[in-house]
Amino acid sequence: MRSILLVGVALCGLITASPAFAAPASAADEEAKAKDNGGIEAIVVTAQKRSENVQNVPIAISAFTANALQERAVTSVASLSAIAPNVTLDAGTPFSGSSAVLSAYIRGIGANDFAFNIDPGVGIYLDGVYLARSVGANQDLPDVERVEVLKGPQGTLFGRNTIGGAISIVTHDPGKEFRFTGSVTTGSFRMFSAKGTVDLPITESLSSSLSFSTTHRDGYMHRIPFPGASNYAEDPITSFKAAGYYNSGYGTEGGDNNYNLRGKLRYNDGGALRVTLSGDYSNIDTSQIANKLIATFPAVFAGTYNCAIAGNPTQTVGGVTGPCDSFIGGPPSGAFVGNRGGLNSVVDLPSIYGVNADANPNNNRLPYDNRFVTNSIDTSYANGNNFSKMKSYGGAATIDYDLAENMTIKSVTAYRELHWKAGMDLDGSPLDFLHTSFEMNQKQFSEELQLTGKAMDKKLNYVLGAYYFTESGNLHDYVTFAEGLLQVDGPNNLSTKNYAFYGQADYKITEQLGITLGGRYTHESKTFEGFQSDNNGLNYKLAQFFGDPNCASLTPISNQCRIDNNFPNPGQPLRYYIAGEQHKSFNNFSPKVGLQYHPSDAIMLYASWSKGYKTGGWTTRLSNPLPYAPGFGPEKATTYELGAKTQFFDRHLQINGAVFQTDYAGIQLNFQQGVSPTIQNAGVARIRGFELEVTAAPAQGLTLTGSLGYTDAVYTSVDGPAQVAASASQAGVFAGASLPKTPKYKINISPRYEADLGKHGKLVLLGDVTFTDKMKNDTEGTFLLDRPATTVINASATYRPPSGFWDLTVGGTNLTNERYLTTGQAQYAGGQIYGTYSRPAEWYARLGIKF
Numbered sequence: 001m002r003s004i005l006l007v008g009v010a011l012c013g014l015i016t017a018s019p020a021f022a023a024p025a026s027a028a029d030e031e032a033k034a035k036d037n038g039g040i041e042a043i044v045v046t047a048q049k050r051s052e053n054v055q056n057v058p059i060a061i062s063a064f065t066a067n068a069l070q071e072r073a074v075t076s077v078a079s080l081s082a083i084a085p086n087v088t089l090d091a092g093t094p095f096s097g098s099s100a101v102l103s104a105y106i107r108g109i110g111a112n113d114f115a116f117n118i119d120p121g122v123g124i125y126l127d128g129v130y131l132a133r134s135v136g137a138n139q140d141l142p143d144v145e146r147v148e149v150l151k152g153p154q155g156t157l158f159g160r161n162t163i164g165g166a167i168s169i170v171t172h173d174p175g176k177e178f179r180f181t182g183s184v185t186t187g188s189f190r191m192f193s194a195k196g197t198v199d200l201p202i203t204e205s206l207s208s209s210l211s212f213s214t215t216h217r218d219g220y221m222h223r224i225p226f227p228g229a230s231n232y233a234e235d236p237i238t239s240f241k242a243a244g245y246y247n248s249g250y251g252t253e254g255g256d257n258n259y260n261l262r263g264k265l266r267y268n269d270g271g272a273l274r275v276t277l278s279g280d281y282s283n284i285d286t287s288q289i290a291n292k293l294i295a296t297f298p299a300v301f302a303g304t305y306n307c308a309i310a311g312n313p314t315q316t317v318g319g320v321t322g323p324c325d326s327f328i329g330g331p332p333s334g335a336f337v338g339n340r341g342g343l344n345s346v347v348d349l350p351s352i353y354g355v356n357a358d359a360n361p362n363n364n365r366l367p368y369d370n371r372f373v374t375n376s377i378d379t380s381y382a383n384g385n386n387f388s389k390m391k392s393y394g395g396a397a398t399i400d401y402d403l404a405e406n407m408t409i410k411s412v413t414a415y416r417e418l419h420w421k422a423g424m425d426l427d428g429s430p431l432d433f434l435h436t437s438f439e440m441n442q443k444q445f446s447e448e449l450q451l452t453g454k455a456m457d458k459k460l461n462y463v464l465g466a467y468y469f470t471e472s473g474n475l476h477d478y479v480t481f482a483e484g485l486l487q488v489d490g491p492n493n494l495s496t497k498n499y500a501f502y503g504q505a506d507y508k509i510t511e512q513l514g515i516t517l518g519g520r521y522t523h524e525s526k527t528f529e530g531f532q533s534d535n536n537g538l539n540y541k542l543a544q545f546f547g548d549p550n551c552a553s554l555t556p557i558s559n560q561c562r563i564d565n566n567f568p569n570p571g572q573p574l575r576y577y578i579a580g581e582q583h584k585s586f587n588n589f590s591p592k593v594g595l596q597y598h599p600s601d602a603i604m605l606y607a608s609w610s611k612g613y614k615t616g617g618w619t620t621r622l623s624n625p626l627p628y629a630p631g632f633g634p635e636k637a638t639t640y641e642l643g644a645k646t647q648f649f650d651r652h653l654q655i656n657g658a659v660f661q662t663d664y665a666g667i668q669l670n671f672q673q674g675v676s677p678t679i680q681n682a683g684v685a686r687i688r689g690f691e692l693e694v695t696a697a698p699a700q701g702l703t704l705t706g707s708l709g710y711t712d713a714v715y716t717s718v719d720g721p722a723q724v725a726a727s728a729s730q731a732g733v734f735a736g737a738s739l740p741k742t743p744k745y746k747i748n749i750s751p752r753y754e755a756d757l758g759k760h761g762k763l764v765l766l767g768d769v770t771f772t773d774k775m776k777n778d779t780e781g782t783f784l785l786d787r788p789a790t791t792v793i794n795a796s797a798t799y800r801p802p803s804g805f806w807d808l809t810v811g812g813t814n815l816t817n818e819r820y821l822t823t824g825q826a827q828y829a830g831g832q833i834y835g836t837y838s839r840p841a842e843w844y845a846r847l848g849i850k851f
Contacts, residue, residue: 039651040695040703041065045148046128047168048504049157049463050452055645058516058596058606060151060658060691062087062707066144066172071766072750073794073813073844075193075215077102077124077147077167078138082770082792083748084149085691085709087165088741091138092836094778094825095436097288097422098388099256102137103823105741106151108687108713109164109637109664112741112779112823116440116475116494117528117617118668118679121635123154123162126169127278129396129414130159132444132471132496136392136418140260140282142195142213143172151691152639152660153612155590156518159467159500163612163637173276174209174266175199180851187844189255191217196849205269214259219252220840221290224374226381229430232366233355237384239347240480241489241535243421243437246387249287253386254839257286272402277395284390292380293373293428294784294824294833301433301482302368302831309365311354340484343537343554344574349484365431365483368831372429377819377837384435385423392418407453418442418473426827426834434830435480442473459508469498477532477621481830489574490532492620498524504592516594516608525585528618530577530629537574539565539624567625576622582629588613602647612637614668619678632679638663654695662687667715669733669779682779683718685739687711701754709746713739732781740781743773743789761801766811768794777835782826784833790818809846817841 043054043063054063062084064074074080078099081089086107091099096114103112104122111121114134123130124137131137141147147169154162182196195213202208238245249255262280267273296302340349355363372381394416402408423437451464477490504518543551543565551561557573568578594608614635622630643658669682689711696704715737748770755763770792777785796811817840824835 040647040654040697043146045146045168046170047148047150047157048506049450049465050461054148055647055654055656056604057645058594058604058608058643059154060641060643060656060660062149062151062693064147064149066146069141069144069147071752071764071796071798071809072768073796073811074141076138076140077104077169080147080149080167082768082772082794083707083750085693085707085746085748086151086689086711087149087709087746088743088775089138090741090822092289092823093134094823095424095426096135097424097436097438098135098284098390098420099254099289100136100138100284100388100390100420102134103741104134104137104164104167106149106165107660107662107689108685108711108739108742109635109662110741111668114438115620116442116473116492117620119161119614119617121161121164121614123158123166124169125158125166126280127171127396128168128398128412128448129394129416130446130469131416132469133418133440133442135420135440135442136282136390139169140213140215140258141169142260143197143209143211143262145170145172151658152608152641152662153590153610153637155588155612156502156504156520156592156610157463157465159502159520160498160522160524160586160588160590160612161614163614163635171262171264171278172197172209172211174201174207174264176201176204176207181849183846183848185844185846187217188842189218189220191215191256191842191844193217205267207266207268209264209266211262212260215256217256219249219255219287219290221253221292221378221380221837223249223251223253223382223386224379225383226366226372226430229366229381231364233363234366234430235349235432235483237432237435239345239349240432240435240478240484240487241346242385242435242478242480243423243439243476244387244389245385246389246423247287247385248285248387248389253287253380253382254290254836255287258282258284274400276398278398279393279395281393282390284388286388288386288388288422288424289823289836290378291382291424291426291428291834292377292837293382293426294835295373296368296370296832297828298369299831300829301485305352305433305482305485306367306369308353309356309367311357341487341536343540343557344489344533344535345484345487352483366429368427368429368431368433368482372427374428378840380425380428381430382425382428383430384425384427384432385437386425388420388422390418390420392416392420404453406455406458407451410448410450410452412446412448412450414447415445416443427830427832428834432480432483434827434832434834437478439476440473442471444469444471446470456507461506462504464503465501467498467500467502469496471496475620484536486538486623487535488532488621488623489535490530490621492531493527493529494617494620495527496524498522512598514596514598516592516596518592520590522588522590523585524587524615525583526615526617528582528584528620528629529580530582530618530620530622532576532620532622533572533574534576534623535574539567540573565625566627568627576625577629578627582618582631584616584618584631586615586634588634604645606641606643606645608639608641608643610639610641612639616668616681617679621678630678632668632681633666635664635666635668635681637665652697655692656694657690657692659690660688681719682733683715683735685713685715687713687739689713701756703752703754705748705750705752707746707748710744711742712744713742715739733779737781738776740776740779743775743787745771745773747771759802761799764798764800766796766798777821777824778826780826782824782833785821785824785826785835787820787822790820791816792818805849805851807848807850809848810844811846812841812843814839814841 427433502520
């Protein structure tokens with residue numbers, strides 16, 4: 001903590017000792033002067049539910065305008081990761097199969113899963129509307145006006161599940177004059193993208209806009225045939241239940257194929273009432289995220305499957321030899337390796353025991369081992385499901401009404417739906433050894449009322465609000481292990497109701513000193529019912545093999561056989577979960593206290609103390625029966641922050657910095673238990689760090705932007721079964737271990753030079769260099785999934801003619817071809833470690849049009 005405080009003291013000392021220049025009287029005059037003298041552009045944000053210059057907001061915010069995002073080739077939320085300090089945003093989570101799923105971490109806090117029972121730790125907001133699921137949260141940004149990344153708990157104004165921070169996406173509002181902006185882009189992997197936004201005035205007070213975008217790009221990982229696979233028997237993927245049977249990538253993984261539409265209608269006659277109606281629709285129909293088999297090991301399913309097909313009575317795992325029937329039933333008469341199915345499967349498949357040792361070569365099976373690890377990170381022997389299909393749409397009505405000169409009431413009413421299917425071949429082989437697919441259907445409704453205003457001769461700014469949110473839906477998991485020896489069939493239903501009341505007051509004690517007081521009370525109730533089961537009846541076949549007389553026949557499964565094996569539901573012998581709806585309720589108060597000091601008009605120092613929380617729920621993935629639905633509690637975070645926002649030299653130098661400490665408790669983490677990733681409140685962590693963002697305009701046409709983030713995030717205690725012992729492939733989770741997805745250092749430098757070519761137009765040259773320190777990619781800290789330190793370089797050149805009606809950009813991303821894992825999982829029961837590698841070096845050319 002001492003080092004963090006020293007950084008804060010030094011920063012404050014530097015700022016207060018530096019020459020400061022008073023800002024002009026009005027924001028309009030200030031911005032006009034900045035443009036005339038080559039100064040830094042002001043960015044207006046709504047982080048405190050009102051429009052303010054980002055330099056006047058006492059929150060650590062990274063804010064990006066539409067032009068800045070376009071020039072830096074940022075096309076989705078995940079693309080922001082490189083340019084925001086102490087932020088990690090990845091497209092995709094383990095076994096989700098979709099780049100539309102967002103893994104978001106800010107200052108060490110986030111979530112790396114997509115399950116319906118897991119709420120995100122970073123809130124994503126689209127025009128003020130909360131997106132409840134991480135599925136679909138990796139939004140494309142076709143008509144974005146700006147993006148605000150708020151760091152630290154935002155519970156007071158944004159609510160639950162913003163314990164790490166919030167990302168607010170603000171899209172373009174219709175203008176009062178006709179306008180069209182659009183672009184066409186081509187690039188690597190046969191990429192084609194087209195997007196456009198048109199403003200269509202209807203009357204003096206009514207205007208509209210329509211935006212569209214479409215992108216197609218082939219995948220960068222190639223599926224190749226395994227040599228000699230045709231000599232072995234294999235079961236078609238349709239032998240096992242799945243969310244669908246598609247190969248959308250046509251031999252590749254990691255592609256894109258989507259389109260988006262957005263429409264807005266805005267009424268504003270200059271009076272007290274303003275109304276905006278908006279609707280959007282997104283469609284994705286593409287391949288799975290690229291998946292690379294990294295290693296295999298003779299664990300539960302791989303080892304027992306291999307010795308079973310060989311007809312061996314024993315197997316050797318880790319140098320220890322034991323009976324093959326340890327897990328699967330062993331000898332030829334063993335029921336478990338007899339038929340695969342017959343209880344609730346699509347088909348009843350024949351025995352695999354001893355097929356490689358009998359006299360029939362036509363039924364031989366490929367073993368599962370490292371023969372399927374290819375020598376390239378961009379090739380795979382997978383041949384199973386390969387798709388991600390999503391339809392997402394919603395509408396919102398935003399009404400602003402001025403009750404008085406300094407008082408406005410605002411209503412935001414929104415409804416959204418999400419329908420998603422994805423299928424993924426994770427085993428990297430022509431076997432049906434680890435195939436996952438999912439189907440999610442979700443709908444949500446929210447209503448928010450805000451009262452904002454100024455009082456006491458404008459010394460007091462306030463916001464009061466009420467919020468209501470309801471969500472319902474289901475997620476159906478299908479997972480096939482080891483040629484169907486285990487067939488997970490997991491439908492789960494969940495619903496949430498939430499209401500909250502909040503308020504924040506910012507009061508100027510003097511012209512230089514201000515105080516902030518805020519708080520939010522939230523009540524939330526959740527309902528869950530789980531139906532997960534094993535279509536192959538693994539537990540019952542083991543019981544039959546080990547001689548349970550009540551399980552001598554499994555067609556049908558007797559009630560006593562069900563009781564003997566601890567399955568809780570009469571009449572539903574395969575169902576792991578207890579019948580009936582489960583209920584949880586949560587109550588929380590998230591306060592905030594802050595101080596601001598303005599030694600001059602161009603400098604603000606601030607200190608804050610705030611709390612945030614993330615609700616609990618239930619583990620929805622079980623592989624053994626339980627007489628109860630295992631649940632987990634909420635996460636809580638308390639953050640202390642010191643910061644400064646400054647501008648010097650007539651707005652030619654801007655320095656913003658913050659130091660922080662977060663006490664983080666009840667951490668919800670995924671841990672692999674058997675074949676199932678389950679959620680636990682793993683323990684407590686201490687997070688310390690700082691961030692610095694600098695923008696300089698030292699010469700006409702030249703802008704230098706840079707950022708430095710440092711986060712030291714470690715567990716201070718870990719509870720009970722969440723502790724994982726270290727091994728050759730796994731670092732484990734223990735006191736002193738680092739939190740996942742949290743590099744210690746992140747450094748970004750981005751020079752931009754705009755050359756005036758006189759009557760020939762302008763040339764803009766942009767570079768972007770980001771260094772990211774090493775980090776853990778999974779909660780278990782698996783060594784083979786570690787992300788090494790990386791330096792990623794992007795660059796572009798843009799020509800703009802004097803007319804300004806068009807521009808041409810040529811650029812490249814990841815120019816040095818840095819390849820690293822962005823996500824992955826160690827599936828120890830399944831016998832493999834797999835992960836997704838970053839995209840390779842790519843080029844693009846973009847033609848923009850504006851009139």
